[in-house]
Amino acid sequence: MTLEELMNAPAPASAWVLAQDCQETGLNPEDIRAEMARRIGEMRASIERGLKSDAKSITGMVGWNAKGLWDAPDVLNAPLLRRVQAYAMAVNEENARMGRIVAAPTAGSAGTIPGALIGVADHLGIPDERLVDPLILAAGVGKAISKRMFISGAAGGCQAEIGSSAAMAAAAVTELLGGTPRACVHAASLALMNTIGLVCDPVGGYVEVPCVSRNAFYAVHAISAAQLALAQLESFIPPDEVLGAMASVGRMMPPELRETAEGGLAQTPTGLAVTARMEGKGDGELPGGMVELPMA
Amino acid sequence: MSLLDMIGPVMIGPSSSHTAGACRLGLVAHHLLGEAPRRAVIGLHASFAKTGRGHGTHLALVAGLLGFSPDDPRLPHAFEEAQAAGLSVEFKDVDLGDVHPNTAHIDLHGDTQHVTVQGSSTGGGVIQVTQVQGLGVNFSGASPTVLLRYTDAVGMIARIATTIAADGVNIAALTCTRENRGGQALLAIELDAPLSEQALAFFNHWPDTNWVRLLPKLMDG
Numbered sequence: 001m002t003l004e005e006l007m008n009a010p011a012p013a014s015a016w017v018l019a020q021d022c023q024e025t026g027l028n029p030e031d032i033r034a035e036m037a038r039r040i041g042e043m044r045a046s047i048e049r050g051l052k053s054d055a056k057s058i059t060g061m062v063g064w065n066a067k068g069l070w071d072a073p074d075v076l077n078a079p080l081l082r083r084v085q086a087y088a089m090a091v092n093e094e095n096a097r098m099g100r101i102v103a104a105p106t107a108g109s110a111g112t113i114p115g116a117l118i119g120v121a122d123h124l125g126i127p128d129e130r131l132v133d134p135l136i137l138a139a140g141v142g143k144a145i146s147k148r149m150f151i152s153g154a155a156g157g158c159q160a161e162i163g164s165s166a167a168m169a170a171a172a173v174t175e176l177l178g179g180t181p182r183a184c185v186h187a188a189s190l191a192l193m194n195t196i197g198l199v200c201d202p203v204g205g206y207v208e209v210p211c212v213s214r215n216a217f218y219a220v221h222a223i224s225a226a227q228l229a230l231a232q233l234e235s236f237i238p239p240d241e242v243l244g245a246m247a248s249v250g251r252m253m254p255p256e257l258r259e260t261a262e263g264g265l266a267q268t269p270t271g272l273a274v275t276a277r278m279e280g281k282g283d284g285e286l287p288g289g290m291v292e293l294p295m296a
Numbered sequence: 297m298s299l300l301d302m303i304g305p306v307m308i309g310p311s312s313s314h315t316a317g318a319c320r321l322g323l324v325a326h327h328l329l330g331e332a333p334r335r336a337v338i339g340l341h342a343s344f345a346k347t348g349r350g351h352g353t354h355l356a357l358v359a360g361l362l363g364f365s366p367d368d369p370r371l372p373h374a375f376e377e378a379q380a381a382g383l384s385v386e387f388k389d390v391d392l393g394d395v396h397p398n399t400a401h402i403d404l405h406g407d408t409q410h411v412t413v414q415g416s417s418t419g420g421g422v423i424q425v426t427q428v429q430g431l432g433v434n435f436s437g438a439s440p441t442v443l444l445r446y447t448d449a450v451g452m453i454a455r456i457a458t459t460i461a462a463d464g465v466n467i468a469a470l471t472c473t474r475e476n477r478g479g480q481a482l483l484a485i486e487l488d489a490p491l492s493e494q495a496l497a498f499f500n501h502w503p504d505t506n507w508v509r510l511l512p513k514l515m516d517g
Contacts (some may be wrong), residue, residue: 017299025298025517026488035300035516042306058310059350095309098352098372104303106420107312113303135303142302152313152419154397168302205347207310261347278350 001144003185003239013171013181014133017140036132036139039102043091043114044128046101050090057096059278061208066090069216080123081220087122088115088219092212105142105151108207109165113138115219116169116226120176134172141171141188148240149247153200154259156250162211162218163195163246169222174229187229189239191222196242196249199257201264204274210265298517305421305516307366313398314344314351317417319371320514321400322360324425324437325413327511331406333361333383339390339401344417357400358385366421395426422515429507431482432473437514439468440490444499445507448474448481452504456483463495 001020009016022029054064066089074082088111095101095110104113117138121131142151142164150156151164167188174187195218203209235242256263265271307316326333336358344353352372359374362381370377378385392399396416403412414427425435428443435441442460446452453472460467466488474481491510499508 021299027298027300027517032299036303039303039306058352098309098315098355100306100367100369101309102304102306103312103316103421107307107309107315110309136299139299139302143297143299146297146302150419154313154419204350205343206350260343279346 001140001147003141003144003189003243006140006144007182007185007239009181011181012133012175013184014137014140014175016181018136021140021143032136033132036135037129040118040128040131040135042100042102044118046094046099047087047090047114047118049099050094051086053093053097055097057093057208058098059204059206059208059274061203061206061274062096062212063093065212066093080119083123084115084119084219084223085216087119088112088215089212091115092207092215096206096208096212104138105146105164105168106153106161108153108211109162109215111212111215112162112165112219112222113169113172115215116222117172117176119219120173120223126176130176134176137175137184138168138172141168141185145243148243150250152259156246157198157253157258158200158214159195159198159246160250161200162214163192163198166191166195166218166222166225169219170225170229173223173226177226177230179226179230183229183232185239186234187225189235189237189242190228190233191225192242192246193235193237194221196246199253199264200259201257201266202259202261203266203271204278205259205261205266206278300516301420301422305366307421308352308368308371311351312421313417313419314348314353315356316366316421317398317419317423318344318348318353318356318400319360319364319366320421320423320437321402321413321415321417321425322357323363323365323514324360324415324423324511325402325404325411326361326363328411328413328428328443328509329404329406329409330509331409332381333404333406335405336361336383336385337403338385338387339392340387341390341392341395341399341401342397344398344400345389354387357402358383361385361402361404396424428484429482431475431480432471433482433484434471435469435484435486437511438486438517440487440513441511442485442487442491442496443507443509443511444483444505446481446483446502446505448478449504452481453483456485456499459495459498460485460487460491463492465489465491
């Protein structure tokens with residue numbers, strides 16, 4: 001399945017994706033829909049836990065951001081923005097503290113889709129039943145991306161990981177708001193175009209900094225893409241060509257910028273201190289109020 | 297990759313490759329042992345050794361050995377669960393050579409059985425098992441997989457394939473390696489559906505097969 005094929009499929013795009021997948025895997029469409037409905041419930045549960053907790057993650061680098069934002073005054077008077085960001089971070093902080101989440105497509109990018117999709121739905125008062133089909137479309141877009149390029153930060157940089165989740169979320173939000181298959185795919189493409197070259201530089205190698213806040217940013221990014229596409233704006237570069245460009249950039253990216261903690265933020269003095277501490281080589285005070293590891 | 301693998305797995309964080317994938321590697325060893333695990337020695341290579349602890353990789357591997365799936369809420373307490381279940385685990389850093397950075401070597405003993413499994417977690421919770429009982433294999437656990445160890449002889453693969461066909465099951469992929477001509481051979485067959493108990497019992501009765509296991513499908517899609 002290519003993005004071009006998806007773009008030209010009959011509406012709604014999600015129905016076409018589901019039919020294609022069932023043909024390929026032999027799975028029953030109603031079973032997939034039921035399982036996707038359960039996964040929306042899991043996403044929502046992780047959002048709810050994440051908004052309430054300020055417990056630290058395993059390394060102590062994150063854990064209080066979602067609750068902090070959710071409880072803070074809405075200074076911009078932009079409730080959608082705050083909701084989407086807080087939801088996204090809630091999921092990734094749950095992830096960082098070994099809570100239960102839905103990888104979408106990966107654990108490091110797990111907050112983007114729930115942040116964008118459930119955030120928009122809650123803002124507009126749309127019930128969860130209507131999120132099943134958009135989530136299926138998100139999965140279909142992810143599948144199309146994974147056929148052409150990588151979806152892990154280690155393979156292709158953060159463009160591959162959070163870029164993919166943002167593209168998936170953009171398509172889902174576009175379908176939720178009545179977009180055509182063409183608009184959905186262009187939303188995905190617009191979101192991808194704006195992540196090309198994004199490096200994966202997790203501090204200490206852990207899915208915490210900058211991953212948690214990055215999910216908040218890219219959930220908003222996905223909604224921006226949906227808004228542009230719903231207003232009939234399109235990606236000038238055809239969507240499959242954008243995928244090709246990302247795959248090519250991913251291959252050119254040095255390993256240091258692909259989840260190895262050997263470049264970018266991970267190599268700052270603070271990043272190096274975290275790495276040393278987690279490898280048991282550091283001594284003295286931990287940066288940022290880090291906690292002791294729970295195991296020897 | 298199916299739709300349920302793209303939005304999924306439902307898992308305990310924080311890393312699909314370091315946590316969910318590690319759990320699935322443990323699950324492979326759990327199912328291949330075929331009895332309660334008692335003692336494990338786990339070798340962690342490269343990134344698993346370097347950043348595994350903060351990713352819960354050690355916990356996830358032990359959870360898998362106990363038969364817990366990647367979304368099991370007991371996963372963060374896997375060490376206590378192991379102690380309660382009478383499983384002792386030793387970790388060591390190892391250099392497994394030119395393999396994927398997220399690779400583990402698991403040496404697992406039960407009361408009567410013993411299995412070794414080596415595999416890599418390749419991203420998004422996907423795994424690739426590369427060695428079982430010291431012999432090379434190549435399967436992902438995305439579909440039910442039957443493993444057979446037998447003494448290398450003419451026609452064994454044909455007999456095995458015929459039995460699987462008679463069971464009404466389609467073969468998706470197959471790898472076979474052997475120590476040397478006439479030595480121990482290992483066949484790993486990925487299937488479209490699980491084999492029946494009868495087919496497995498039939499394999500077990502052959503005098504030239506000395507080890508048969510059915511690994512259930514570990515992925516969602």
